[in-house]
Amino acid sequence: MQEFIERIRRVVARHTGLAPEDIKIESPRDALNGDLAFPCFQLAKRQKQPPPAAAVKLGQAIAGELTNIAVVAAGPYLNFRIERSALALSVLGSISVKGAKYGGSSEGAGQTIVLDYSSPNIAKPMHVGHIRSTIIGAALQRLHAFLGYRTVGVNHLGDWGAQFGALVVAIRRWRETVELEKDPVAGLLELYQRSKKALDEDEEFKKEAVVAYQELESGKDGEVRALWRWVTEVSMRGFDATYARLGIQHDLVRGESFYEPLLEPTLQRVQAAGVTEVSQGALVVQLGEIDKGLAKTPCLLRQTNGTTLYATRDLAALFQRWEEFQFARCLYVVGAEQKLHFRQLKAVLARMGCEWASRVEHVDFGLLLGPGRVKLASRKGEVLVLDDLIDEIVAEARAIIAEKNPELPHPERIAEQVGLGAIVFNDLKRERIKDVVFDKAEILAFEGETGPYVQYTHARLGSILRKAPRENVAPDWARLEDAAPILLALGRFPGVVAAAAENCEPSELAQYLLALSRTISSWLAEHKVLDEDPPLRAVRLLLVQGSQVVLKNGLTLLGVGAPDEM
RNA sequence: GCGCCCGUAGCUCAGCUGGAUAGAGCAUCGGAUUUCUAAUCCGACGGUCCCAGGUUCGAGUCCUGGCGGGCGCGCCA
Numbered sequence: 001m002q003e004f005i006e007r008i009r010r011v012v013a014r015h016t017g018l019a020p021e022d023i024k025i026e027s028p029r030d031a032l033n034g035d036l037a038f039p040c041f042q043l044a045k046r047q048k049q050p051p052p053a054a055a056v057k058l059g060q061a062i063a064g065e066l067t068n069i070a071v072v073a074a075g076p077y078l079n080f081r082i083e084r085s086a087l088a089l090s091v092l093g094s095i096s097v098k099g100a101k102y103g104g105s106s107e108g109a110g111q112t113i114v115l116d117y118s119s120p121n122i123a124k125p126m127h128v129g130h131i132r133s134t135i136i137g138a139a140l141q142r143l144h145a146f147l148g149y150r151t152v153g154v155n156h157l158g159d160w161g162a163q164f165g166a167l168v169v170a171i172r173r174w175r176e177t178v179e180l181e182k183d184p185v186a187g188l189l190e191l192y193q194r195s196k197k198a199l200d201e202d203e204e205f206k207k208e209a210v211v212a213y214q215e216l217e218s219g220k221d222g223e224v225r226a227l228w229r230w231v232t233e234v235s236m237r238g239f240d241a242t243y244a245r246l247g248i249q250h251d252l253v254r255g256e257s258f259y260e261p262l263l264e265p266t267l268q269r270v271q272a273a274g275v276t277e278v279s280q281g282a283l284v285v286q287l288g289e290i291d292k293g294l295a296k297t298p299c300l301l302r303q304t305n306g307t308t309l310y311a312t313r314d315l316a317a318l319f320q321r322w323e324e325f326q327f328a329r330c331l332y333v334v335g336a337e338q339k340l341h342f343r344q345l346k347a348v349l350a351r352m353g354c355e356w357a358s359r360v361e362h363v364d365f366g367l368l369l370g371p372g373r374v375k376l377a378s379r380k381g382e383v384l385v386l387d388d389l390i391d392e393i394v395a396e397a398r399a400i401i402a403e404k405n406p407e408l409p410h411p412e413r414i415a416e417q418v419g420l421g422a423i424v425f426n427d428l429k430r431e432r433i434k435d436v437v438f439d440k441a442e443i444l445a446f447e448g449e450t451g452p453y454v455q456y457t458h459a460r461l462g463s464i465l466r467k468a469p470r471e472n473v474a475p476d477w478a479r480l481e482d483a484a485p486i487l488l489a490l491g492r493f494p495g496v497v498a499a500a501a502e503n504c505e506p507s508e509l510a511q512y513l514l515a516l517s518r519t520i521s522s523w524l525a526e527h528k529v530l531d532e533d534p535p536l537r538a539v540r541l542l543l544v545q546g547s548q549v550v551l552k553n554g555l556t557l558l559g560v561g562a563p564d565e566m
Numbered sequence: 567g568c569g570c571c572c573g574u575a576g577c578u579c580a581g582c583u584g585g586a587u588a589g590a591g592c593a594u595c596g597g598a599u600u601u602c603u604a605a606u607c608c609g610a611c612g613g614u615c616c617c618a619g620g621u622u623c624g625a626g627u628c629c630u631g632g633c634g635g636g637c638g639c640g641c642c643a
Contacts, residue, residue, distance in 0.1 A: 029586065039585055041623060051623080076623090077586065121643090158643070256643090282641050293569050296639075303641040310643050339570060340638055366572085367637085404605065418605090430579060433571070435636080437578075446605050448591045449579080456605050464602045492582090499582085511580060514590080525598090525607040544602090566605080 001091060001491025004069060004082050008036060011062045016043055027488070034072065034079030035087075035488055041076055051076030084484060085477035088539070091491040095546040103497045103553050108149030112325045115141050115151060116317075117333035118243075118250070121158030122235035123167055123188045126242050127383040128376055132365050132436065135427045135559060136506060137333035138248045140363065142557050143501040143509070152325060156317065157255030159232055163195070165213025168227045169205060170195035184234040217260075242387055245420065247559060259316040263308045266316040267301060273352040276301065287347040299344040314345055322356060329359050331504060336364040336433060363504045366435035368427075376438055394419030396444045397452075401566070408565060417561030418452050424560050425451025429510040449514050451560050454551060457517040461548040462564035464529050468541050475539035483543050486523055489516045493550050497557065506558055513554045520547050 009020040016023075028037045044054035055073040063071045068086035072079045095102045117137020120130045137153065145151045170191040178187040198205040215224040236253070243249060267283070270276055275285050281304035288295030301312045321330060332342060342362035349357035370376035376384055398415035401408055408414060422443050427436060429449060446452040480487065493512070500508040529540045552562040 024585095026582070026585075029581095029588085033586070037586085039624095041585075045623075075586070161643075280640070284640070296568065298640070300640050305641080307641085309641070313643090335637095336571070337637055338643085341643090343570085364571090373636095400605070405603075434579080435572090439578080442578080442592075445592085448605095450591090450605085452605060453591095456603080460603055460606085462603095467602060496582090503583090507580090508582090511590095515580090518590080521606060522608085524602085528602070530602050566603085 001087075001488070002494065003090060004080075004087075005036065007066060008038070008069065008080055011065050012038060012058070015058060015061050016046075018043070027492075028077070028079065031485060033074060033077070034081045035484075036080040036082075038078045038080075039076060040078055044076070084481050084487075087484070087487050087491070088477050088480045088543070091487050092542050092546045095490065095549050096542070099549060100553060100556075102549055103493045103557075104146040104148070105494065105498065106148040107498065108144060108147045108328075110150075111328040112150045112152060113141075113144045114154060114321050114325055114327045114330040115144075115333060116154045116156050116331065117141075118248075119156040119158065119334075120239060122255070123164075123185075123192050123231050124235075125185050125189060126239055126386045128368060128386055128389055128438070129383070131386055131423075132368055132427055133333045133335070134243075134246065134248065135424050136363070136365055136432060137331075138246065139428060139506040139558050140331060140333065140501070140504055142559065143497065143506065146497060146557060147501055149328070152252060152327075153250040154321075155250040155253045155255075157232075157236075157253060159228075159255030160257045160260065160313075162209070162213050163192075164216060164228055164231070165211070165224075166195040166199055166205070166209040167192055167231065168212045168216070168224050169208045170198070171227055171231075172223075173205075185238045188231060188234070242390075245387075245390065245416070246424070254317075256313055259313050259320065262316040262320055263312055266312060266319060267308070269319065270301060270315070270348070270352065275348070275351045280304070285348050285351060287344060287351065290347045290350045291343065294344060294347055297340060297344065299348050311341065311345060311348075314341070315348060318345065318349070318360065322354075327356075327359060329361060331361050331363045333363045333365070336366060338362070339364055361504070363432065365432040368436050368438055371437065371439055373435070373437060390420060390423065393423055393440075393443060397422070397446070400446060405566065414563050414566050417563050418446065418455060418566060421451035421455050421555070421560040422446060423451075424558065425454070425510060428506040428558055429514070431507050432505060451555075452566075454513045454517045454555060455560070455563060455566060457520055458548055458551040458555065458562050459564060459566045460524065461520070461544050461551070464544050465541070465548065466564075467530055468537075469530075471534060471538075473534040473538045475542055476535035477539060479536050480539055480543060482527065483523060483540075485519050486516075486543060486547060489519055490546055490550050493554070497554075509554055510558060513551065513558075516547075516550065516554075520551075 005025050008025055009023045012018065012023050013020040023038065025036050025038055028034055040051045040055040040058065043058065044051040047054055052073070052075050055076055055078045059071045059073040059078050068083040070081040070083070072081065115137055118130060118134040120126045141151045141153045174191060174194065178190050180187040195209070199209060212224050215222065216228055232255070270285065276283055277286060279298065282300050283302035284298040284300050286298045299311050300309050302308055318330070321327065334342070339362060346357050346360055349360065368376055394415050397419035398411065401411045401415055401418070426443050430436065443450070496509055496512045500506055527540070529537060529544055532540065555562040
């Protein structure tokens with residue numbers, strides 16, 4: 001597909017004097033107009049003639065130079081129609097050569113992308129609030145890796161802070177009263193909640209908690225440190241089980257504690273740059289000169305009591321990451337509520353003269369809400385544990401499989417893929433910045449614009465391929481005329497992948513997969529594959545195969561399973 | 567009060583970074599099944615693209631000002 005566009009660009013460029021990269025080739029809204037189009041408005045202006053005349057003239061000039069591409073002037077547009085067998089040969093040939101790599105590229109070779117995503121707090125189970133960062137971040141990592149970038153996924157665990165002093169004391173005092181053997185995370189959650197209450201009500205407890213946190217901060221390898229380490233371990237074990245279900249693995253697990261030793265050097269570095277000042281007893285960086293909108297919100301790096309802050313830690317992490325990876329982009333997949341924080345961080349870097357500040361991007365996203373736009377919670381009003389939610393959706397998928405396809409082998413595995421597919425796709429199908437209303441009924445329907453719809457289309461193609469006879473017949477490339485919408489869509493896939501990564505918008509890929517599935521399903525309703533004469537069957541089988549590969553590659557990039565049967 | 571984001575069909579959202587007659591899903595109504603998987607397909611219904619100006623040959627898309635909603639705003643993360 002890209003080859004046709006490039007050829008058109010080159011020829012148009014030669015005849016107009018425009019630079020090839022300035023020639024915008026778009027696809028007409030109405031397919032009847034052609035496969036590709038070049039609007040001639042600007043060209044007409046340069047040539048001082050009406051757009052339709054410019055289109056006609058350019059059309060006549062280049063018609064002979066584009067083999068396999070018909071050129072038709074229609075009003076102010078110059079439309080192009082790619083000869084069908086050439087299109088089919090090009091697109092399906094490319095897919096069959098590249099297979100699972102179709103859509104990828106090597107544009108990122110030699111460059112590193114650091115992605116900070118998921119980042120749950122330890123001592124608590126992973127709840128639905130973490131799902132967006134986790135799913136979006138993992139999808140962006142796969143997308144960039146597919147384009148040849150070296151990717152480094154970092155899990156910036158919330159494993160530090162005064163609350164761990166309190167938690168340690170709670171463990172010390174009440175470990176016998178809760179279940180810490182079978183399900184340590186649940187037990188810890190209870191202790192954590194009790195410790196929060198005790199901080200308000202029990203002076204003794206509070207004092208002990210402060211002492212414990214001081215010991216933790218001191219780095220002393222004693223009882224407190226051991227308990228904290230244990231909390232980290234059991235929490236991580238719980239997280240890993242969930243990540244495994246989602247097919248996610250970070251490259252680095254570096255919690256806030258990792259950056260503790262780097263805080264003082266970071267502060268010295270910022271101070272040495274001469275951008276800090278003391279305001280109301282706190283160490284701050286004023287940012288108004290860099291960014292007018294930040295005039296009233298300086299970045300605080302050290303509190304009056306001497307302790308550091310969130311921004312200090314993230315700044316330390318940024319310096320460390322820059323020095324270790326020299327990243328082309330450093331993506332923070334964090335909710336939009338924290339926009340100010342990242343804007344401040346970038347402004348601090350800019351004030352310090354770090355020319356790589358623009359490589360740091362806050363990949364923000366909207367809230368996850370329950371029906372009625374209220375905070376999503378369990379029936380009892382508690383935080384909704386992610387695994388419980390997944391279990392519920394998977395159970396429903398299992399029930400639907402039992403009803404619709406009772407003969408299906410491995411129903412358990414497929415139910416997991418379908419249930420997870422529904423959840424993951426639901427999160428990725430709209431623009432990141434939009435709030436996601438988690439409508440369980442809609443997700444459980446498994447129909448319409450959902451992951452299971454795309455999975456189902458993929459499975460139907462698999463079914464055709466399984467039943468195809470093994471025969472060695474030359475495909476008749478001239479007979480895919482009626483499948484042009486599918487071929488054009490398949491040809492667009494690499495461009496969609498590249499744009500989704502560039503814009504950090506997995507939704508662009510998700511929307512593409514929905515549209516492709518719709519196109520394929522419509523075509524399947526009107527055409528037979530197996531029940532045709534051998535040359536037609538052969539070429540349609542290639543179309544089916546190519547379609548299946550693209551659906552699978554796309555779903556895989558999003559983190560959605562692509563079962564062959566369901 | 568200040569900063570940022572969002573506003574498109576009854577509901578949830580697309581709209582290829584400014585191009586041809588604004589599209590999907592859900593819901594409602596009607597149709598298609600001796601199925602290469604109906605978790606599907608086809609049709610009907612449904613729009614002052616929040617409002618008002620502006621830029622442009624051309625604006626849902628860009629700019630300004632409103633309106634409505636959300637998020638954030640020094641010692642939390």
